[in-house]
Amino acid sequence: MNWELIFTVTNSWALLMWLILALAPRRDIVMKGLFYGGVGLLSLAYAVIIIPLMTGMIDGGGGTPDFSTLAGVQQALGNEGGATIGWIHYLAFDLFVGMWVANNADKYGFARWLQVPVLFFVLMLGPFGLTLYLLLRFTRHNRVADAVVPE
Structure with missing residues (x-):
């Protein structure tokens, strides 16, 4: 597999999505x-790549990773395929969290x-960014529980 291409395409796509999130109007169609x-x-x-990668069906994986030890995580992420799939994982989840932050910040008038x-x-x-937002959101609430419980 061309891991560099997969990395570049997913990274560029995620950056475009972040720019839209930061700069575009937050209309329903934009958020959807x-x-x-x-x-x-x-x-x-991520889903299309992870199973074949972990089972060795595609080159670039190290077999079934052992996420219970630091050495196992290092081995899983220590090759092109593992690093790329790990990065896609970060990209997807961070964008999801960013969308929650943006929606919630709009709701509370930031x-x-x-x-x-x-x-x-x-x-x-x-x-760290999520922590910053939760601290910022605390400024709009009287109680800690109200500031940190997602809505």
């Missing part, structure tokens, strides 16, 4: 397009200029 065309397609790419830096951190550092 991001969900199905962004998260959905990245998840589909201006776009405040959302964009938070979305950047969700894109680049995943859980």
Whole structure:
């Protein structure tokens, strides 16, 4: 398989989806397009590749990974196929979280200029960006539970 091509295409596609999320109006059709065309397609790419990769049906995998040890995770991600599929996993989940942050921030009235830096951190550092948003959201609530429970 051409792992470099798969990496480049999925990475570029995810970046386009993030730009749309950050800059486009958040109309229903735009958000549905991001969900199905962004998260959905990245998840589909992951699903189509992961089983053949893990079973050795396609080159680039290391067999069934052992995710219970650090050495097993290193082995699973330590080749072109493993690194690419791992990256697609990050891309799909981070975009999903970014969409939740954007929807929730709109719901609670946060201006776009405040959302964009938070979305950047969700894109680049995943859980750190989510933590930033949850702390920001806390400023609109009286109780910690209200600030962290997803709605």
